[in-house]
Amino acid sequence: MDLVIKNGRLVDPAQRIDAVTDIVIRGGKIVSIGKTSVPDLPQLDATGLVVAPGFFDIHVHLREPGTEEAETIASGGAAAVAGGFVAVAAMPNTKPPNDNPSITSYIISEARRSSPALVFPIGAVTREQKGETLAEIGEMVEAGIVGISDDGKPVMDGRLFRRALEYAQLFNLPVIQHCEDLNLSKGGVMHEGVYSTRLGLKGIPSSAEDTMVSRDLILAETTGGKYHVAHLSTRRAVEMVRQAKAQGLNITAEVTPHHFTLTDAAVAEYDTNAKMNPPLRSQDDVDALRKGIADGTIDVIASDHAPHHINLKMLEFDRAPFGITGLETAVGLAFTELQLPIGRIVEMFASNPQKIMRVSPWGLFEGSEAHITILDPKRNWKFDVGQSRSKSRNSPFHGREMTGKAVGTIVYGKVVYEDRA
Amino acid sequence: MTLKPNYQLMNADEMRGTLNRLADEILSAHAGRDLVLVGIQRRGVPMAQRMAKTMGEKANVRPQLGSLDINLYRDDLTHAAVQPIVRRTELPPHIDDKDVILIDDVLYTGRTVGAALRALTDFGRMRTIQLAVFVDRGHRELPVEPNFVGRKIPTKDNEVVEVRLTEIDGEDAIYVMEKA
Amino acid sequence: MKRKDLLGIRELDCDEILEILDTAESMQELSSRPIKKVPTLRGKTIINLFFEASTRTRTSFEIAGKWLSADVVNISMSTSSVSKGETLIDTARTLDSMSADCVVIRHSSSGAPHTIARMTKARVINGGDGAHEHPTQALLDALTIRQRKGRISGLKVAIVGDIAHSRVARSNIHLLTKFGSDVWACSAPTLMPVKMDELLSENQGRLHITTSMDEALDQADVIMMLRVQFERMNESFFPSVREYFRYYGLSRERASHAKSDAIIMHPGPINRGVEIASDVADGPYSVILDQIAAGLAVRMAILYLLLGV
Numbered sequence: 001m002d003l004v005i006k007n008g009r010l011v012d013p014a015q016r017i018d019a020v021t022d023i024v025i026r027g028g029k030i031v032s033i034g035k036t037s038v039p040d041l042p043q044l045d046a047t048g049l050v051v052a053p054g055f056f057d058i059h060v061h062l063r064e065p066g067t068e069e070a071e072t073i074a075s076g077g078a079a080a081v082a083g084g085f086v087a088v089a090a091m092p093n094t095k096p097p098n099d100n101p102s103i104t105s106y107i108i109s110e111a112r113r114s115s116p117a118l119v120f121p122i123g124a125v126t127r128e129q130k131g132e133t134l135a136e137i138g139e140m141v142e143a144g145i146v147g148i149s150d151d152g153k154p155v156m157d158g159r160l161f162r163r164a165l166e167y168a169q170l171f172n173l174p175v176i177q178h179c180e181d182l183n184l185s186k187g188g189v190m191h192e193g194v195y196s197t198r199l200g201l202k203g204i205p206s207s208a209e210d211t212m213v214s215r216d217l218i219l220a221e222t223t224g225g226k227y228h229v230a231h232l233s234t235r236r237a238v239e240m241v242r243q244a245k246a247q248g249l250n251i252t253a254e255v256t257p258h259h260f261t262l263t264d265a266a267v268a269e270y271d272t273n274a275k276m277n278p279p280l281r282s283q284d285d286v287d288a289l290r291k292g293i294a295d296g297t298i299d300v301i302a303s304d305h306a307p308h309h310i311n312l313k314m315l316e317f318d319r320a321p322f323g324i325t326g327l328e329t330a331v332g333l334a335f336t337e338l339q340l341p342i343g344r345i346v347e348m349f350a351s352n353p354q355k356i357m358r359v360s361p362w363g364l365f366e367g368s369e370a371h372i373t374i375l376d377p378k379r380n381w382k383f384d385v386g387q388s389r390s391k392s393r394n395s396p397f398h399g400r401e402m403t404g405k406a407v408g409t410i411v412y413g414k415v416v417y418e419d420r421a
Numbered sequence: 422m423t424l425k426p427n428y429q430l431m432n433a434d435e436m437r438g439t440l441n442r443l444a445d446e447i448l449s450a451h452a453g454r455d456l457v458l459v460g461i462q463r464r465g466v467p468m469a470q471r472m473a474k475t476m477g478e479k480a481n482v483r484p485q486l487g488s489l490d491i492n493l494y495r496d497d498l499t500h501a502a503v504q505p506i507v508r509r510t511e512l513p514p515h516i517d518d519k520d521v522i523l524i525d526d527v528l529y530t531g532r533t534v535g536a537a538l539r540a541l542t543d544f545g546r547m548r549t550i551q552l553a554v555f556v557d558r559g560h561r562e563l564p565v566e567p568n569f570v571g572r573k574i575p576t577k578d579n580e581v582v583e584v585r586l587t588e589i590d591g592e593d594a595i596y597v598m599e600k601a
Numbered sequence: 602m603k604r605k606d607l608l609g610i611r612e613l614d615c616d617e618i619l620e621i622l623d624t625a626e627s628m629q630e631l632s633s634r635p636i637k638k639v640p641t642l643r644g645k646t647i648i649n650l651f652f653e654a655s656t657r658t659r660t661s662f663e664i665a666g667k668w669l670s671a672d673v674v675n676i677s678m679s680t681s682s683v684s685k686g687e688t689l690i691d692t693a694r695t696l697d698s699m700s701a702d703c704v705v706i707r708h709s710s711s712g713a714p715h716t717i718a719r720m721t722k723a724r725v726i727n728g729g730d731g732a733h734e735h736p737t738q739a740l741l742d743a744l745t746i747r748q749r750k751g752r753i754s755g756l757k758v759a760i761v762g763d764i765a766h767s768r769v770a771r772s773n774i775h776l777l778t779k780f781g782s783d784v785w786a787c788s789a790p791t792l793m794p795v796k797m798d799e800l801l802s803e804n805q806g807r808l809h810i811t812t813s814m815d816e817a818l819d820q821a822d823v824i825m826m827l828r829v830q831f832e833r834m835n836e837s838f839f840p841s842v843r844e845y846f847r848y849y850g851l852s853r854e855r856a857s858h859a860k861s862d863a864i865i866m867h868p869g870p871i872n873r874g875v876e877i878a879s880d881v882a883d884g885p886y887s888v889i890l891d892q893i894a895a896g897l898a899v900r901m902a903i904l905y906l907l908l909g910v
Binding site: 193319 | 710734
Binding site: 490492493494495504506507508509510511539540543544551 | 602620624627628630634635636637638639640641669902905906909
């Protein structure tokens with residue numbers, strides 16, 4: 001596709017660009033960056049807007065294969081571009097799980113066919129995500145995975161996780177861990193604290209996450225593996241990651257928008273849209289996460305988009321599944337809740353995710369694939385869950401007013417999402 | 422809804438005189454029988470107590486006393502704007518074959534008495550049930566008539582007859598009030 | 602009652618609680634009449650929706666409703682994960698199609714009555730939800746205490762047992778501290794709720810926690826023993842029944858630390874020899890049977906106040 005983006009503020013920290021100028025795209029690639037006049041091509045006026053490398057959400061649950069009533073690759077992709085993401089990394093806990101190359105290939109080909117966003121599958125660490133034996137990681141790499149994880153669950157067995165960290169190095173794959181000691185968290189449905197006691201709900205203690213982060217960081221150090229902590233949620237875990245980075249370990253960490261926005265108070269009257277894993281925690285934890293974002297301890301914001309059919313979230317709190325959607329609110333919440341310079345937002349949504357996952361990078365440079373996100377940091381808007389492109393409606397942010405939004409998403413030079421004021 | 426006094430119907434002396442007369446009438450109507458004075462909550466209760474004391478002083482007759490809260494027996498139309506407080510219902514045991522005098526301060530539509538009759542049937546089979554009221558203000562909605570009346574007066578729809586008793590209100594008097 | 606539902610004690614104010622207790626006291630005489638019937642709730646439909654087995658609470662509500670001439674129906678729901686089919690919203694809609702005036706719900710998941718109450722027109726009474734609240738139990742306990750002690754304020758009340766998992770403890774703590782009594786919650790460290798100390802400031806500073814039974818019982822006016830659930834042993838909350846009784850069971854000797862006229866309460870059913878010794882349960886200061894009678898009166902009062910107008 002061909003396109004000229006005119007007069008936008010180009011921001012790409014990886015390329016050290018922050019300037020108001022034009023981009024010319026031909027055949028789906030960026031051919032030039034700089035003031036230009038190419039009237040024969042379609043023009044996109046980006047005056048007053050920020051033009052960034054395409055955003056990449058590296059923690060998304062597309063429910064295909066197996067639970068298509070909640071989300072498909074097509075609907076998840078539509079939600080992604082509506083949120084400003086040109087690409088998502090799809091977690092493997094589908095039914096059947098993505099633990100072998102045929103599922104990986106299916107996901108990739110279905111995405112090519114029906115999803116406006118790029119979909120990069122993440123493969124399972126263990127067969128069927130059972131945590132017993134390694135999955136065929138090499139074969140999945142050849143089929144196109146960009147990382148491995150048993151997300152939804154942790155790899156509990158230390159010996160097995162050590163092997164995974166060692167083996168993945170062969171392919172330069174990040175090993176992404178959902179940190180939760182299942183024995184400490186057993187039966188829990190929300191953060192263990194004052195609110196869980198008051199509401200009479202069983203709690204998931206912070207120690208369930210912290211003990212595993214601690215173990216994993218030691219294993220990462222001893223193996224030299226590329227380790228990534230999914231959805232950090234506790235103060236102590238942030239601190240441990242900070243110290244590990246200070247020691248020079250090859251580790252990275254992500255946070256979800258709901259974890260830096262809401263606390264366990266959101267459970268209030270047993271609202272199942274406040275039920276996710278790891279759970280919303282205390283204000284003290286939220287403060288620590290925001291500090292970790294500001295000082296670079298946390299590298300990436302990822303939504304952990306977890307759609308569930310509306311029927312399932314209408315169950316009593318104990319029985320409702322964990323998870324909320326997040327693709328369409330992530331960027332808005334980052335702008336509104338965090339007071340970050342635009343360069344840091346671009347880093348956390350575009351530059352850093354590409355460094356972590358095994359992908360060929362894109363950015364604002366000549367020759368790059370034209371995957372671009374256009375942002376309006378001043379746009380006032382209200383999220384209406386009824387208009388969401390996801391098939392599911394489990395979001396606690398319905399009606400939330402935000403300032404800052406992705407207003408254009410471009411994949412291979414084609415505008416796949418546009419929100420004109 | 423505010424009430425303002427229209428006129429005073431009776432003062433304390435007149436009330437005492439009326440009570441004595443009612444006691445005489447009841448005694449002569451039921452000479453020799455076992456009487457049970459059942460006060461309808463709320464003001465019927467102290468009235469029944471006073472009546473029993475008077476009967477004891479005058480004629481050395483000691484009727485049994487009871488109290489009856491009719492709120493659990495209301496029909497729909499007697500529902501007050503605010504849910505009324507349920508008070509004590511206490512009747513003497515072995516009430517069969519006795520003569521019950523229901524005692525209340527004001528007789529108006531008759532629905533309270535209707536509810537009281539419903540209530541009493543669950544307690545046994547009394548020989549007779551009769552009604553004594555201090556004031557009959559008319560406007561009956563059911564076929565209920567008192568056997569013993571203190572004073573019968575015509576009233577308007579927007580009037581309220583307020584019987585005040587020392588035990589509850591700190592003074593003895595009867596006022597006819599008007600809804601403002 | 603101005604509320605649509607009775608879901609917990611925490612949100613009630615003292616006036617509302619007193620209204621229930623006073624009405625209950627007036628209605629208690631119903632149980633001594635030869636004909637135990639008043640027509641007050643004639644034509645009202647009350648459904649006992651019990652997702653958790655309970656004979657005594659359900660029977661108590663059933664009798665209360667029937668004495669008030671309501672039509673009472675008992676439905677036992679299964680909550681096995683096999684029967685994932687019917688969701689709470691289906692249940693709520695079914696209730697409305699049956700024109701239920703009132704539903705009494707007992708559920709093993711905290712918050713289930715709240716969810717159903719939002720979705721149905723019927724008045725909802727919480728008959729016990731998970732570890733959250735059991736408001737009618739706390740109300741009948743308060744009535745029992747008031748009748749024995751003349752008041753519910755200014756008392757020392759010891760609640761001993763599995764506080765972490767007890768909805769009875771929570772509701773009683775809310776009620777008694779609201780009225781200015783001091784509540785001493787006592788349990789083994791494994792059975793004390795998390796962040797209980799943070800809740801202390803909420804309850805007007807009248808909630809005290811301790812792992813020492815002697816400290817809790819010292820000069821107590823009321824001793825409330827909670828039922829021990831044997832499933833707890835399988836989860837390593839305490840090693841054995843014998844150890845539990847030794848350190849947290851109410852023996853005659855232990856009870857003597859309290860005031861000489863202290864009353865002994867238990868929500869039932871009792872585990873004789875586990876949380877309470879037989880001779881204490883059957884002794885002169887045990888008001889366990891009074892609690893059951895109070896339960897009937899309180900439940901009648903609540904049904905009347907919710908449905909009687």
